[in-house]
Amino acid sequence: MAAPLISQGEVEWITAGVSYNTRNDGRKREDFRQLKVQLGMLAQATGSARVQLGETDVIVGVKAEIGVPDADRPDCGRIVFGVECSPVASPAFRGRGGDELSSELARALERSMYPGPSGRGGGIDLSVLSIVSGKTCWVLHVDALLLNIGGNLHDAVSAAAKAALADAKVPKVQVVPGEDPNGKRARLQLPGHSRAGCYSSVSDPEAGLAWPSKRVYEPDYEVDDDPSEAMRLDASGMPICITVSLIGGHCVVDLTVQEELCSAAAMQVAVDASGGVCGITKRRQKGIEASLAMEMIEVAQRAAAQLHTALSSSLAEQQGQQQMAVG
């Protein structure tokens, strides 16, 4: 009973309904189910969001940790995506059963967020996550947990990841000079001004050292716990993945589990709020004609506009409520 089953009669029914633009729940082909967003329910996480798209239920938590930047992008932070399929969602996910699906979803999220060489241009500007160039940066661990499978997982997970990153409050970090063994503190230039932070420009006449200093002070950082000083991430440029499937030659968006069983070809298009396409992945086994592929991308752009509007209005409402609660 692990894989969902469907009868020939139901497949014929769903295909007929799609051709008449009347799906089983009365939706049109390009209509989304009701989107419910809840922010900040995980108190221990840097940011969190729960997204319910119809029956599909996903929770995403963001945790910011201090780590080491990539060698090819020393002035940027990092984002690491992980997805877990909970056995609560389906008995097939017991043990390692959900590994394939979870790695597929995590890779899809990563692909939609590729930044340029400077760290900008991707979904999130990674250069704001740098602390000490080449040495220390924020690493955001974005972890998704699937609570219920109701179809259209990719879209729900990417919407939840965007909401969670928008909710994330990264603590303020102050880079302080390292302590020298004599107990004298030297003035250290902030990152962005110095190339390698381990040399200090000393203005203390008592120390009697000239630039460049021979003494190496490892810079230290202090994390400010004050939540009002925390940095909010700008997730407005982050794309949402839209899965467009073909049922009987028609393009359909936001499929339920039963509808997914009737579809043999699908395209996942990551679209940002301005309608720009950030990534395309072809899914399932059947081939798609080129002209149909272009049509599917256009459908995805239209559908993404809908989802972005719904998501941003939910976010604005929730964040406004949070402001009122705090202030």
Added chain:
Amino acid sequence: MHVDHRRGIHSSATVRCRSPSTLATITHSAAVCRMESKYQALGRPGEGTVGVVCVGDVIEPQANDSVLRGHGTLLRSGSLVASRCGRVQRWNQLVLVEPLAGAYAAAVGHVVVGRIVQVEATRWLVDIHATTLAVLPLSTAGGAVRKAAEGAVDMRSILVEGDLIAAEVQAVRSDGQVQLHVRDAVASKLPPGTVVDIPAALVRPQRKHVHHWAATGIKAVFGCNGAIWIGVDGGSSAAVPGIEQVQAVVQAATAVRALAGVGQAITPAAVERMVP
């Protein structure tokens, strides 16, 4: 009893919640009261039985020896008190509380809508949303028996995995295994349509389980296991369902979901009132 569906808590519920039983430590949470008001419609007034009870409610103020305690009841200070939320059932001396939530519990004579999940040599295993799979033996599957007499039967030519069938519960064995039977295995396969899944408690066994809408040529089968199948009427089968049929089925399915959402019992009459 005044029911306020918006708040989900009604005044008389708080009165009943203050019963002097020793179960007062179990708090009557808002969720419990909401469930009570949600299932109000299931209680049939004037039958002499209490409709829906909550945990801690007194069923029989003086429970003497003639009262047999069934599932879901507790004896506290000489009175019979409910230990779970549900509907009170009385069978002669037996008093029990039937739960409203939970998996479907089959009984003889129930009509169910199930899906074939496994094909074996002489039987099919059917998923009827119960705790275990039900069995549809070849011998009880009407028309197929005649075929069997002529030679070996190809089970898959009759019913395969994924097929939806409408069957009746023939027997429930002591180990809980449910046995189904159909008049004709091939005819029991449901034509193009869709299944709406709702809580099984909302579909009571009734006289008529099938409702036809002649105008649009669709029919609905109300399975006691909470699976309501709605689709084209097999008799008037066209190659492809027409747009009026699709729209009519979607309307009926939405009506069923709406009724289930407010806890109304799903009967052919109730659905017909919403979708004439």
